[in-house]
Amino acid sequence: MSEVTVIVWILSALVILIAAVLKGLTGFGFALFAVPLLSMLLPIQVLIPAMILFNFLASLYLLFQIKVKLQARYFIPMFLASLAGIPIGVYALQNLDEMLLRLVVGLVIVVFSLLLFFRRNHEPRHKNKPIVFAGFLSGMLGSSVSLSGPPIAMAMNNKGYKKNKFRANFAIFGVLSSLFTAVTYLLKGIIQVASLKFTVYFFPLLLIGSQLGNRWARRIKNEKFRRIVLGVNFATGLAILIMALIKFNP
Numbered sequence: 001m002s003e004v005t006v007i008v009w010i011l012s013a014l015v016i017l018i019a020a021v022l023k024g025l026t027g028f029g030f031a032l033f034a035v036p037l038l039s040m041l042l043p044i045q046v047l048i049p050a051m052i053l054f055n056f057l058a059s060l061y062l063l064f065q066i067k068v069k070l071q072a073r074y075f076i077p078m079f080l081a082s083l084a085g086i087p088i089g090v091y092a093l094q095n096l097d098e099m100l101l102r103l104v105v106g107l108v109i110v111v112f113s114l115l116l117f118f119r120r121n122h123e124p125r126h127k128n129k130p131i132v133f134a135g136f137l138s139g140m141l142g143s144s145v146s147l148s149g150p151p152i153a154m155a156m157n158n159k160g161y162k163k164n165k166f167r168a169n170f171a172i173f174g175v176l177s178s179l180f181t182a183v184t185y186l187l188k189g190i191i192q193v194a195s196l197k198f199t200v201y202f203f204p205l206l207l208i209g210s211q212l213g214n215r216w217a218r219r220i221k222n223e224k225f226r227r228i229v230l231g232v233n234f235a236t237g238l239a240i241l242i243m244a245l246i247k248f249n250p
Contacts, residue, residue: 008041016054016202017209023058024213025220026229027170028149030055032236036243042198049195052181054206057199059174061210068168075169078135078152079176085139092140103244105141109150109237116157117230131155135173147240148177150233163217163225 019034031051038047092101134155142148152173156166185191217225 011041012038012198013202013205017205019054020058020206020209021213021216022232023055024062024210024215025217026153026213026225026232027062027167028153028174029232029236030058032147032149032232036239043194045190046192046194046198049182049185049191050198052178052185053191053195053199054202055174056178056182057203058206058210059171059178061207062167062171062214063175065211065214066164066168066171068164070168070172074130075172075176077130077132078138078169079173081132081135082139082142082148082173082177083180085136085141086143089140089143099244102240105147106237106239106241106244109147109154109233110241112154113230113234113237116154117227117234131159142177147236150236153229153233157226157229162222163220166225166229167217 015034015037019030022033023030031054034054035047035051038051131152134151137151138148141151149170152170156169161169182191220228
């Protein structure tokens with residue numbers, strides 16, 4: 001291997017490991033962390049299908065690790081609503097300026113993360129009702145600007161989901177959505193051999209990172225977990241906002 005290849009290999013391994021720890025800890029955030037960094041090292045045509053496969057495998061692993069009884073009435077409506085949002089997201093991507101979309105999305109994520117973070121004595125409303133609108137937003141944003149996680153994370157946080165219920169619902173949502181996307185990619189011939197090789201090579205690191213994150217999550221109390229999730233959301237929104245402001249040309 002050349003020197004550049006070795007550097008790319010090492011950096012990719014480090015990013016995958018950290019992203020997997022984040023996924024194992026919070027239940028989401030793998031692609032949010034990995035894609036911006038790995039896109040500077042790898043072709044996007046190789047990277048995006050690999051991220052879908054990584055998310056499917058990591059979500060499946062977490063689903064078997066988290067000891068929570070899942071109820072279909074929570075995650076099925078959320079998943080179906082996300083599918084309904086995909087066509088609108090595709091339309092927005094094709095007809096609106098992507099940087100403007102990211103600017104608005106980043107600002108909304110930052111504002112709502114801060115509001116939820118500093119909210120005191122909040123009594124969750126409609127706690128036992130399924131998450132539909134955030135699922136719809138997830139599908140819309142995922143298909144337009146590759147940001148499917150934050151709307152659902154904020155909705156579950158706002159409903160006061162305990163950490164294991166939060167992570168388990170995110171895991172099953174990740175399994176369903178990534179499987180649906182992977183099948184679509186496969187039928188359209190988007191998944192390349194290079195994407196499969198990348199996934200296979202770094203699969204052990206994915207397992208190690210997911211296991212570490214899962215172990216740490218067990219030691220974290222619910223309130224601290226809630227703040228970590230909001231912190232991840234805030235950091236994501238801030239990064240999106242900064243990048244959009246740098247690249248935005250009105």
